Every structure is written in structure tokens, then in C-alpha cells.
Amino acid sequence: MSPQNIELAQFLAHYSDSEVMNHFIGHQIQGAPPALNESVIEWWQTPPHPTTEIGISEIQPQSVLPSALAENILTEIRVAHARIMPVAHLMNNFQGAGNPEEFHFGKTKFITQEEAAEVLFNSFRRPRIQDDGSVQPIIFLGHACTNEIEHIGRNFGLDLFQIGSIVRVLDTQTMAKEAGLNGLKGPNISLGDLLGHFHITPLNLHSAGNDAGYTMISAVLTALRSDNYGSFAKKRPSTPAIVNNRHIMDVISRVMAINQTAEQPPWGRELFCTKCDRINHLRADCFTRVFCEYCGNHEDSSIRKRAKTHMTSKCFYILLLYGNNQ
Numbered sequence: 001m002s003p004q005n006i007e008l009a010q011f012l013a014h015y016s017d018s019e020v021m022n023h024f025i026g027h028q029i030q031g032a033p034p035a036l037n038e039s040v041i042e043w044w045q046t047p048p049h050p051t052t053e054i055g056i057s058e059i060q061p062q063s064v065l066p067s068a069l070a071e072n073i074l075t076e077i078r079v080a081h082a083r084i085m086p087v088a089h090l091m092n093n094f095q096g097a098g099n100p101e102e103f104h105f106g107k108t109k110f111i112t113q114e115e116a117a118e119v120l121f122n123s124f125r126r127p128r129i130q131d132d133g134s135v136q137p138i139i140f141l142g143h144a145c146t147n148e149i150e151h152i153g154r155n156f157g158l159d160l161f162q163i164g165s166i167v168r169v170l171d172t173q174t175m176a177k178e179a180g181l182n183g184l185k186g187p188n189i190s191l192g193d194l195l196g197h198f199h200i201t202p203l204n205l206h207s208a209g210n211d212a213g214y215t216m217i218s219a220v221l222t223a224l225r226s227d228n229y230g231s232f233a234k235k236r237p238s239t240p241a242i243v244n245n246r247h248i249m250d251v252i253s254r255v256m257a258i259n260q261t262a263e264q265p266p267w268g269r270e271l272f273c274t275k276c277d278r279i280n281h282l283r284a285d286c287f288t289r290v291f292c293e294y295c296g297n298h299e300d301s302s303i304r305k306r307a308k309t310h311m312t313s314k315c316f317y318i319l320l321l322y323g324n325n326q
Contacts, residue, residue, distance in 0.1 A: 001164035002134035008035045009167040012139075017170045018178045020139065021223040025073045026065040037061050038129055039137040039167070043215050044120070044152050045208040051155045052087045053100045054116060055212030056080040056123065059220070068244040070224050071251045075258050077216050079105035080265045081209025082119070085112050089274040089314045101283075102204045105213040105259040109268030110279075117156040119267050124163045135165040143172045143191045143215050172215055175222045194218045199241035199248050213259070217252065275310065294318055 001009070011033055012020055023029045024041055045055035057079040066073050081103040088110065091100070100108075111119065126136040142148045149169065153160040160166060176182075176189045181197055183189040195202050195214055198221050204210050225239065241248050272279050276288040289308070292315045296307035303317065312318070 001167075004033070004035045004128075004134060005137050005164060005167050008033050008039070008137050011036075012168045016178055017174045018223050020168060021141075021170060021175065021219055024059060024061045024139075025070065025220055025224060026062055028061075028063075035137055039139055040126075041139045041141050041170070041216070041219075042123065043141040043212050044123070044148075045211045045215070046152050046155055050087050050090070051084060051116075052090050053081065053083045053208040054119075055208030055210070056082075057105075057212040057216040059216060066224050068246050069248055069251050070220055071246065071254070073220055073224075074217055074251060074255050077213065077220070077255060077259075078262060079209060079213040079216070079259050080109070081106060081207075081212070082109045082111045082116065082265075082268055083272075083274075084116055085110050085272055085277075088272065089310070090316070090319070099204055100207050100209075102207065103209040104203050104256050105209060106262070107260070107264050107270060108209065109265060109270060110272035111268040113156075115267060117158060119265075120152070120156050120160075121158060121163070124160055124165050126165070135163065137167045138165040139168045139170060140166050141170045141172070141216065141219055143194075143211075143218075144188065145169065145171050170219065172219050172222060175219060179222050179225050181222070191215060191218065194222065198239060200252055201249065213255070217255070275314075277311075 015029060019029065021041070023032065023036060029036070040058050040060055042056065042058040046053070057077055059073075059077050062073055062076060064072060083100055088100070124138055128134050128136050140149060149160050149166065172191070172194060173188055176194055177187065181189055181194065184193055191211065191214060192202065192205055195218055198218070200214070200217070202210065202214050205214065269279060271281055273281055273283050273286045273288075275283045275286045276290060278286075278288070290311045292307045292310050292312045294312055294315050294317060295303050298304050298317075
């Protein structure tokens with residue numbers, strides 16, 4: 001870690017998660033090292049076993065005070081979503097699972113496992129503005145993110161702390177506790193309940209890209225809770241949905257719309273079919289006939305019926321039996 005980043009990390013250690021977040025959204029910490037204003041808050045989301053998609057959101061320091069519902073701050077959030085091509089066909093089907101095909105904060109990109117590692121490395125190793133050979137400081141944001149950085153790095157064979165850019169880790173659960181917000185069933189609040197406190201009805205939560213966007217939004221609103229809601233801030237069960245004739249869901253819709261038209265990440269490709277592996281269309285537009293030999297020859301008739309839905313190389317049953325070794 002560079003001397004500037006070491007100094008910044010030591011400085012930030014004296015401040016709460018909410019105070020650090022507030023610096024990025026108009027309430028600057030007095031006497032902060034200049035490097036703090038070069039920092040970026042970044043959130044990475046990678047569902048495990050195996051990693052099939054990644055979500056990234058970030059926000060740069062804002063020098064203006066927040067408007068009603070922090071709309072001028074929230075619209076500066078940028079979100080990216082990528083699906084890992086070799087395993088993009090694997091879909092969770094448990095209750096509450098998100099759909100990776102429904103990303104609401106931009107356009108999904110498809111990348112290989114090797115490209116994913118490169119994107120991760122480049123995200124956490126950005127040259128400083130001065131171009132002095134050191135890296136831009138990163139403040140990592142997560143929700144219940146204990147060991148999350150190690151988990152993400154391990155998935156892609158990287159030690160993110162060795163890069164030397166991470167100067168602080170913020171947790172929206174910690175910020176919620178600092179704001180006096182507890183979970184419905186205990187002290188820890190879920191992301192969905194935290195969003196619900198602000199009258200946000202999330203679309204397709206529990207998919208990496210949407211989670212990344214909603215986590216950053218919840219962090220901003222939690223940090224600015226007193227600013228936005230004043231005397232209502234301590235009321236339960238939630239704060240007002242409308243401030244100055246503006247509904248929070250209208251703000252969220254605008255954040256999504258801006259991200260849909262914003263410049264997209266330079267990496268990855270927009271077209272990839274998780275059914276036939278071609279790169280000129282998406283699965284929804286695929287008319288290729290496929291057949292799985294394992295399912296087609298299975299003794300169970302219910303499994304045989306699935307034989308024409310996927311290729312042998314994409315068979316979920318083979319994955320369950322042999323893992324990634326087959």
C-alpha cells in the first residue's frame with residue numbers, strides 16, 4: 001500500500017461507516033487527506049457455488065449537498081452487471097432467488113472466467129490521478145460483508161488486499177445500526193427490509209447486478225436519513241415515501257433510466273446464448289435444437305422430458321454428480 005493510502009486508511013479508522021459515507025455525499029470530513037477526494041466507493045457482488053454473475057456499483061465523491069431524497073446523489077451511482085459465460089446457464093430456483101436475465105440498472109455483459117478476473121483486478125487497481133505509480137484508494141461497500149472481500153478474491157484467484165487500494169470497508173448493516181434501524185427478527189437488517197424502510201420496492205432482488213445497485217442506494221439513504229426526513233427520521237416503521245412532492249420510487253426509476261443510457265463498461269459482450277453458446281443472440285431468441293444424452297437416456301421419465309432443453313455439456317444433473325470435473 002502506498003504511503004498516501006496508508007495515511008488515508010489510518011485517518012478513516014477514526015470515523016464511523018456513516019461518517020465516511022457522508023463524506024461522499026456532500027458532508028465532507030474536515031481535515032481529510034486529499035487522497036479521500038480521489039477515492040471511489042465500490043460494491044462487488046458475486047453469488048457463490050459457482051460464481052455465475054457479478055454486480056458492480058460505484059460512486060465518486062460529491063461536492064454538492066443532497067437534494068430532496070438525495071436524488072442528485074443517487075443519480076450519480078453507476079451499476080454494471082456481468083454473467084460468467086461457462087456457467088451463465090446455471091439458474092437458482094429456490095424461493096426468493098433473483099433472475100440474472102432481469103437487470104434493471106443497465107445492460108448485462110457476458111464475460112469469460114479469465115475476463116472476470118481481469119475486470120476485478122482492474123477495478124481495484126486504478127492508477128491515481130497524479131499518475132505517480134500508486135493506485136487510487138477504494139472504499140469497499142457491502143451488506144453483511146464479513147469476509148466478502150476474501151471470498152470474491154478467492155473466486156478469481158486474487159488477493160485484493162495485496163493490491164493495496166482498499167483503505168476502508170463499509171457495511172450497510174453497520175450503517176443501519178448506527179441510524180437506529182434494526183431487522184424485523186433481530187438486530188441485523190436484511191437488504192430488502194432496509195430498502196423497505198425507505199419505501200423502496202426492489203425489482204428482482206438477489207441477482208448480482210440489482211443487488212449492487214440497491215445496496216449503494218440503501219447506503220446513501222441510510223447515511224442521509226436525518227437530512228432527508230428530519231423529524232420523521234426516528235419514526236417507525238418507516239420514513240415517508242414522499243418528500244417535497246417527490247416519491248422515492250420515481251427517484252429509483254430515474255436512477256435506472258440514467259444507467260440504461262449511460263456509457264456501458266468497455267469489457268464483455270452483450271450477446272451470448274446460454275442455451276447453444278453462440279454469440280449472436282440471447283437465449284430468449286434461440287431456436288437451436290439441442291439434446292442432452294444424459295437426460296435422454298435416463299431411466300426417470302421426468303428427467304428424459306428435459307433432454308431437449310439443454311446440451312449435454314450444460315446438464316445440471318451431470319454437474320450435481322461430477323461437479324466441474326466432468
